[in-house]
Amino acid sequence: MTELFHYRQDREAYSAARVKALQALLIKKGVITDKTVDTVLDFFETKMGPFNGAKIVARAWVDPAFKERLLADTPAAIAELDLPEGMAGAEGEHMRAVANASDVHNLIICTLCSCYPWPVLGLPPYWYKDPTFRSRAAREPRAVLKEFGLPIPDGIEIKVWDSSAQIRWFVIPERPAGSEGMSEAELEAFVTPEAMMGVAVAKAA
Amino acid sequence: MKLQHYLGGLEGLGPVSTETRVFVEEWEKRIFGIHTAMMALSPQLPLPATPSEFRTVWTWADLRKGAESLNPFEYFKFRYYEKWLGGISGYFIDNGYITAEELDALTDEYLSDPSKPLPTGGSPAIDERVVQYLVDGDSPKREATVSYEFEVGDTVNIKNVPSVAHTRLPGFLRNKSGTIETVYEGAYVYLCDTGSDGIGAPMPVYCVRFEPEELWPNNAEQNFSLYADLYAHYVEAPATSGTRA
Numbered sequence: 001m002t003e004l005f006h007y008r009q010d011r012e013a014y015s016a017a018r019v020k021a022l023q024a025l026l027i028k029k030g031v032i033t034d035k036t037v038d039t040v041l042d043f044f045e046t047k048m049g050p051f052n053g054a055k056i057v058a059r060a061w062v063d064p065a066f067k068e069r070l071l072a073d074t075p076a077a078i079a080e081l082d083l084p085e086g087m088a089g090a091e092g093e094h095m096r097a098v099a100n101a102s103d104v105h106n107l108i109i110c111t112l113c114s115c116y117p118w119p120v121l122g123l124p125p126y127w128y129k130d131p132t133f134r135s136r137a138a139r140e141p142r143a144v145l146k147e148f149g150l151p152i153p154d155g156i157e158i159k160v161w162d163s164s165a166q167i168r169w170f171v172i173p174e175r176p177a178g179s180e181g182m183s184e185a186e187l188e189a190f191v192t193p194e195a196m197m198g199v200a201v202a203k204a205a
Numbered sequence: 206m207k208l209q210h211y212l213g214g215l216e217g218l219g220p221v222s223t224e225t226r227v228f229v230e231e232w233e234k235r236i237f238g239i240h241t242a243m244m245a246l247s248p249q250l251p252l253p254a255t256p257s258e259f260r261t262v263w264t265w266a267d268l269r270k271g272a273e274s275l276n277p278f279e280y281f282k283f284r285y286y287e288k289w290l291g292g293i294s295g296y297f298i299d300n301g302y303i304t305a306e307e308l309d310a311l312t313d314e315y316l317s318d319p320s321k322p323l324p325t326g327g328s329p330a331i332d333e334r335v336v337q338y339l340v341d342g343d344s345p346k347r348e349a350t351v352s353y354e355f356e357v358g359d360t361v362n363i364k365n366v367p368s369v370a371h372t373r374l375p376g377f378l379r380n381k382s383g384t385i386e387t388v389y390e391g392a393y394v395y396l397c398d399t400g401s402d403g404i405g406a407p408m409p410v411y412c413v414r415f416e417p418e419e420l421w422p423n424n425a426e427q428n429f430s431l432y433a434d435l436y437a438h439y440v441e442a443p444a445t446s447g448t449r450a
Contacts, residue, residue, distance in 0.1 A: 005282040014312070018308070020235065021311035028324045032327065033327020034326055036238065043336060046222065093342040125227055131212055132219065153445075158429035163434065166377055
């Protein structure tokens, strides 16, 4: 899309200066502190992030009863696990999980903005926020998934979930072939944000 | 009508981005941090008061209203956090926290000296509240007594409510017919009152399933379903006039 538009030559340097100026003014005027921005960023590096989602999915792979509870009452099942405080916090107050199976593939989208389950996945990647993805996934999910390198056979039903109210969604991907007998910690490494949103599947490395 | 309300199904856009990074420029982290702090310090939340000078309401709804009010070409032109930077800077100017002149002047200073340090200071209580907001969240669920007009399996029509500044009704679902997939327990408020669009007060939320053929006749892929969570105000019983089988 970039070539359709003209941008100022110092596009990124200008935005970098402007946001730093805004932050400086807000600190000076007592709206935020000199540590506020770092506090927020640190929270998403250590407390809310895809490392939580990976633990949840790995548990669901090794414990079918947990997976059932996760699908039936997502927040209650997540609360069973030893995860950081805030798993029902901002943008995760009401989460709902759906599971892929041999005949169903799930894809999470947000056509109006970029609703994303923060506690379990952290912040949304750029592909999820892109208006082109949000437009096209609603009408031609197979074509879109193919561009992500994930061809879905015609015989598999695709369920596209548009997050337009206050419920936040994620996918339990299928456990990858070749991961038999592995520990939960080993399995966590195969769970990516893309697999938990449905533009990828989990693969055993 | 606003293009931003009607993105679902838009054609001719070219390939999708497969960029998996959250931030593609370091500066984007700062505007995300500022936005999250604004949400956390917004005075309608039941969190401890702090010495912060932030005294006006800021929620996702305010950020979204800004994005939805953009020229649609600019909506596509600017990257995600560029839109945030424009909207949030404008908010602080419009609400009198800063002036456009001082923001421009300081931007020039940082442009010529990017390593110029930030000011220091501020009460730790402010940052404690920011963390508490992230941990506690801001649940839209309410115990209010509401009636559920529909049950799982019911056929429903989606209303064509008046088009206003902000909505949670995806445009491509207006006037379409779907099937109730889930009746969510309890009642849900929205972050603001959207006026004649109709949400804000506690009401049921339904997950509604749509067939692609209903949404885009002869112009959609096969063997998929689209599900959307919709506030009850957007959902109505099918018209009963006309012939019935």
